[in-house]
Amino acid sequence: MKIAVFGTGTVGPTVAAALSARGHDVVIGTRDPEATLARTEPGAMGGPAFPEWHAAHRQIGVATFADAAARSEIVVNATNGGGSLAALAAAGDANLAGKVLIDIANPLDFSQGFPPSLNPVNTDSLGEQLQRAFPEARVVKTLNTMTASVMVDPAGVAGGDHSVFVSGNDAAAKETVKGLLEGLGHRDIIDLGDITTARGAEMILPLWLRVWGALGTGEFNFKVAR
Numbered sequence: 553m554k555i556a557v558f559g560t561g562t563v564g565p566t567v568a569a570a571l572s573a574r575g576h577d578v579v580i581g582t583r584d585p586e587a588t589l590a591r592t593e594p595g596a597m598g599g600p601a602f603p604e605w606h607a608a609h610r611q612i613g614v615a616t617f618a619d620a621a622a623r624s625e626i627v628v629n630a631t632n633g634g635g636s637l638a639a640l641a642a643a644g645d646a647n648l649a650g651k652v653l654i655d656i657a658n659p660l661d662f663s664q665g666f667p668p669s670l671n672p673v674n675t676d677s678l679g680e681q682l683q684r685a686f687p688e689a690r691v692v693k694t695l696n697t698m699t700a701s702v703m704v705d706p707a708g709v710a711g712g713d714h715s716v717f718v719s720g721n722d723a724a725a726k727e728t729v730k731g732l733l734e735g736l737g738h739r740d741i742i743d744l745g746d747i748t749t750a751r752g753a754e755m756i757l758p759l760w761l762r763v764w765g766a767l768g769t770g771e772f773n774f775k776v777a778r
C-alpha cells in the first residue's frame with residue numbers, strides 16, 4: 553500500500569522502515585524536506601542524524617506533509633502531540649479525506665517539566681481532536697502505548713506475548729490497521745471501540761512513563777491477561 557508516515561523523530565523513521573521492509577511504498581512527511589535532509593544534529597537517544605538514516609533507506613521518499621498525504625492511501629501520524637493538528641492541517645483536508653489516519657501520537661505536555669501531563673485528557677483525547685478536525689479522515693488510534701522499537705518488533709519483548717489497542721469509529725479502517733499490525737508481528741490486538749476509547753489508550757502514558765523510570769528501559773509492553 554502507499555503509506556505516508558508523518559514524523560522525523562524516533563517513531564516516524566522506525567515505522568517507515570518497518571513498513572517499507574514489508575513491501576509498502578512509504579514516504580516520510582515533514583514540514584521542510586530540504587531542512588530535514590540537511591540536519592546535522594543526532595537523532596533522539598543518540599541515533600543517526602536524519603540524512604544518515606535516509607542514506608540507508610533511499611527507497612523511502614521525503615516530502616512535505618501535503619505531498620506525502622496526496623500520494624498515499626494511508627497516513628500515519630507520528631508527529632509531536634503538540635504539533636499534530638498543525639501537521640495534519642498542513643497536509644490539507646482534501647489529502648486526508650476518506651483515508652485511514654493512524655494516530656500514534658501522545659498529547660504530552662512538558663510545560664511543567666517531567667513527568668509530562670496529558671492535554672487533552674479525561675473527557676477528550678488527541679485521537680478525538682484529530683477526528684473532529686478532519687471529519688472525513690478515518691482515524692484509528694494505535695501503537696501509542698509502547699516504545700518505537702516494540703511497535704515494529706513486538707517479538708523482541710516476551711516473544712510478542714503482549715497487547716496493542718485500536719480505537720476508531722470506522723470498522724473497515726480498523727480492519728486495515730489490524731492487517732498492518734499483524735504484518736508487524738502483533739498478535740493480541742484489542743479493539744477498544746470508537747474513537748472516544750483513545751482516551752484510555754492515551755491515559756496509559758503516565759503509567760508507561762513511570763514503568764520506564766522504574767525499569768530503566770522502554771523495551772517492555774503491557775499485556776492484558778485474561
Ligand SMILES: NC(=O)c1ccc[n+]([C@@H]2O[C@H](COP(=O)([O-])OP(=O)(O)OC[C@H]3O[C@@H](n4cnc5c(N)ncnc54)[C@H](OP(=O)(O)O)[C@@H]3O)[C@@H](O)[C@H]2O)c1
Pocket residue numbers: 558559560561562563564581582583584588596629630631632633634635636638639656657658659660695696697698699700701
Ligand atoms: N518515541 C517513542 O518511542 C514513542 C512511543 C509512543 C508514542 N510516541 C509518540 O509519537 C509521536 C512522535 O514521537 P517521536 O519521539 O518520534 O518524535 P517527536 O520529537 O515527538 O516529534 C517529531 C515530529 O513532530 C513534528 N512536529 C513537531 N512540532 C510540530 C509542529 N508545530 N507542526 C508540525 N509538525 C511538528 C516534527 O516535524 P518536522 O519533521 O518538520 O521537524 C517531527 O516530524 C509523539 O506524539 C510521541 O508522543 C512516541
